Amino acid sequence: MPVPVLETKDLTIRFGGLTAVMDLNIHLDEGELVGLIGPNGAGKTTVFNMLTGVYKPSAGTISFCGELLCSAEHSVPPSQISIKGIARTFQNIRLFKELSVLDNVKIAYHQHVKYGLATSFFHIGKYAAEEKEIEKKAIDLLQLFGLENKKNEQAKNLPYGEQRRLEIARALATRPKLLLLDEPAAGMNPQETQNLMELIRFIREEFDLTILLIEHDMSLVMGVCERIYVLDYGRVIAQGSPAEIRTNPKVIEAYLGSEGIA
Amino acid sequence: MKKSTIINLIFVLAIGIALHLLRKAGFINGYYDHILTKICMFIIAAVSLNLINGICGQFSLGHAGFMAVGAYIAAIFTKNPGLIIPEAIAGMPRFFVALIIGGLMAAFVGFLVGLPTLRLRGDYLAITTLGFGEIIRVLLLNWKFVGGASGYFGIKPYANFLSVYVLAVITVFIIQNFITSSYGRACIAIREDEMAAETMGIHTTKYKIIAFVLAAFFAGIAGGIYAHLMQAIMPRDFSFLVSVDILLMVVLGGLGSTSGSIMAAIFLTLVTESLRRFQSLRVIIYSLMLIFIMIFRPQGLLGGQELSVSMLKEKIKLLFGRIKPEKGYASTNGTE
Ligand SMILES: Nc1ncnc2c1ncn2[C@@H]1O[C@H](COP(=O)(O)OP(=O)(O)OP(=O)(O)O)[C@@H](O)[C@H]1O
Numbered sequence: 298m299p300v301p302v303l304e305t306k307d308l309t310i311r312f313g314g315l316t317a318v319m320d321l322n323i324h325l326d327e328g329e330l331v332g333l334i335g336p337n338g339a340g341k342t343t344v345f346n347m348l349t350g351v352y353k354p355s356a357g358t359i360s361f362c363g364e365l366l367c368s369a370e371h372s373v374p375p376s377q378i379s380i381k382g383i384a385r386t387f388q389n390i391r392l393f394k395e396l397s398v399l400d401n402v403k404i405a406y407h408q409h410v411k412y413g414l415a416t417s418f419f420h421i422g423k424y425a426a427e428e429k430e431i432e433k434k435a436i437d438l439l440q441l442f443g444l445e446n447k448k449n450e451q452a453k454n455l456p457y458g459e460q461r462r463l464e465i466a467r468a469l470a471t472r473p474k475l476l477l478l479d480e481p482a483a484g485m486n487p488q489e490t491q492n493l494m495e496l497i498r499f500i501r502e503e504f505d506l507t508i509l510l511i512e513h514d515m516s517l518v519m520g521v522c523e524r525i526y527v528l529d530y531g532r533v534i535a536q537g538s539p540a541e542i543r544t545n546p547k548v549i550e551a552y553l554g555s556e557g558i559a
Numbered sequence: 560m561k562k563s564t565i566i567n568l569i570f571v572l573a574i575g576i577a578l579h580l581l582r583k584a585g586f587i588n589g590y591y592d593h594i595l596t597k598i599c600m601f602i603i604a605a606v607s608l609n610l611i612n613g614i615c616g617q618f619s620l621g622h623a624g625f626m627a628v629g630a631y632i633a634a635i636f637t638k639n640p641g642l643i644i645p646e647a648i649a650g651m652p653r654f655f656v657a658l659i660i661g662g663l664m665a666a667f668v669g670f671l672v673g674l675p676t677l678r679l680r681g682d683y684l685a686i687t688t689l690g691f692g693e694i695i696r697v698l699l700l701n702w703k704f705v706g707g708a709s710g711y712f713g714i715k716p717y718a719n720f721l722s723v724y725v726l727a728v729i730t731v732f733i734i735q736n737f738i739t740s741s742y743g744r745a746c747i748a749i750r751e752d753e754m755a756a757e758t759m760g761i762h763t764t765k766y767k768i769i770a771f772v773l774a775a776f777f778a779g780i781a782g783g784i785y786a787h788l789m790q791a792i793m794p795r796d797f798s799f800l801v802s803v804d805i806l807l808m809v810v811l812g813g814l815g816s817t818s819g820s821i822m823a824a825i826f827l828t829l830v831t832e833s834l835r836r837f838q839s840l841r842v843i844i845y846s847l848m849l850i851f852i853m854i855f856r857p858q859g860l861l862g863g864q865e866l867s868v869s870m871l872k873e874k875i876k877l878l879f880g881r882i883k884p885e886k887g888y889a890s891t892n893g894t895e
């Protein structure tokens with residue numbers, strides 16, 4: 298059996314008296330596109346925050362490509378996790394708003410820069426060649442996302458949908474193995490959502506990615522994911538293919554309890 | 560190096576040579592020579608503080624402390640021939656070596672101050688650096704070897720205009736190169752959104768420390784220059800108010816703009832010098848100025864933009880071309 302890209306064992310986190318996530322056991326095999334759904338406050342974003350080192354779990358372990366990434370005893374800073382190959386987007390877009398679209402992507406390339414600090418002081422040696430390469434790669438990436446003609450605009454001036462796409466582009470610039478998308482379609486109209494679905498499928502092939510996707514938009518999750526985990530009150534209440542999830546009584550109940558399944 | 564960098568460098572060299580020739584020809588007397596040198600020193604101080612406060616977005620109030628370290632260490636080395644640096648290195652070369660040792664010492668102290676503080680987010684750095692500046696001052700007051708409260712005298716006037724001008728150019732060159740490199744972008748990312756920067760693989764603490772130590776180094780150099788310009792230094796020369804003066808330069812010039820810091824350093828040094836006879840007035844004028852900046856141009860003169868020869872050219876073209884120039888653009892003639 299191949300080693301899963303991501304595996305969590307009994308992952309739990311408590312905030313004071315509140316157990317936001319309880320005994321979470323999920324796994325993603327290489328190249329899979331998996332959905333993580335659940336009603337508001339179910340703990341989805343909290344799972345992402347644990348996977349990226351923002352929160353330290355109270356119990357349980359996270360393994361990445363067969364290697365122990367972090368646990369309650371052993372926490373790793375987010376920057377280290379990014380370097381290991383996990384990238385994410387944020388539910389409430391966290392671009393570098395005042396900076397240009399191009400700089401947003403270039404910053405994410407920083408972890409791959411080979412020239413040293415001394416070179417940066419004098420701009421000698423391989424500086425020029427490497428900066429040129431960074432620029433080219435960033436523009437290539439923006440091209441894939443249809444943003445290259447906006448490369449000099451401030452990120453905050455992009456329309457909402459484009460900001461979401463830029464955030465994905467920025468995450469890809471870190472060259473991840475695993476991409477975590479937190480409600481990438483939030484605030485998009487149906488046409489934009491449709492395009493986004495195609496884009497997500499496309500980048501998975503193009504960049505050999507494994508993707509874990511949080512989504513409220515059921516049509517997106519059902520249309521694009523191969524497997525789905527359903528979280529409610531911090532626990533996995535169901536898992537399986539979209540067809541299985543759609544007819545699972547527990548899921549229907551959880552969603553009817555909040556806003557109803559789309 | 561980019562073409563625009565080279566053009567800027569040539570421009571800067573031309574100004575340096577012009578000023579030097581004016582001095583040689585006797586158009587600039589000793590007093591103005593002194594002020595020009597002081598301006599260059601403050602440029603070094605302001606541009607380096609801008610690296611922490613403007614680029615990295617961390618609020619430091621300790622620049623005077625680092626300048627004190629650089630000033631005293633450099634002075635000790637030029638005043639004591641044979642101390643660690645071999646006696647054969649004398650005169651100007653000794654001054655430069657002493658400056659670098661002073662800068663390195665300031666950088667080391669910066670590392671010790673920054674390491675525990677820069678891990679934390681928020682205003683801890685402001686408080687720590689404020690305390691640090693005062694601690695340095697109290698230590699110096701009680702250090703008999705360098706004269707304590709009465710001051711350290713008889714420092715040779717090695718800091719002349721030409722040498723300090725060259726040092727200022729080198730400082731601006733290195734810091735500006737750093738800012739425009741990938742490392743500088745990492746620092747700017749921290750300023751914009753620390754959490755997002757961290758998630759993009761930027762070890763935020765590490766880069767904050769790099770910027771802080773680099774700035775402390777150049778503050779130390781500025782301090783060393785100050786010592787060899789004034790020829791006598793006292794602990795009270797490096798009070799908290801000096802840190803505030805430099806901070807004012809950075810804010811006035813526009814946080815994050817190197818050329819803004821340079822222009823504000825020139826402007827404020829001139830204002831201070833012309834108000835030398837009205838010390839109490841100076842404080843009022845400074846406060847008023849700060850209030851006016853906050854009300855009318857909170858982003859500072861340049862508002863984070865950089866002024867360069869090519870940009871000036873664009874603006875001039877705009878001015879004389881068909882397109883009407885943008886209204887309200889701060890018209891300033893810079894030296895970068
Ligand atoms: N830092 C924190 N401190 C305290 N409680 C927290 C913290 N972060 C999350 N929580 C709580 O954990 C629970 C899960 O929140 P989370 O943001 O993960 O939900 P979610 O599934 O992403 O919801 P949504 O669909 O609204 O985004 C909530 O009750 C939230 O209040």
Ligand SMILES: [Mg+2]
Nearest residue numbers: 341342343388
């Ligand atoms: Mg959420």
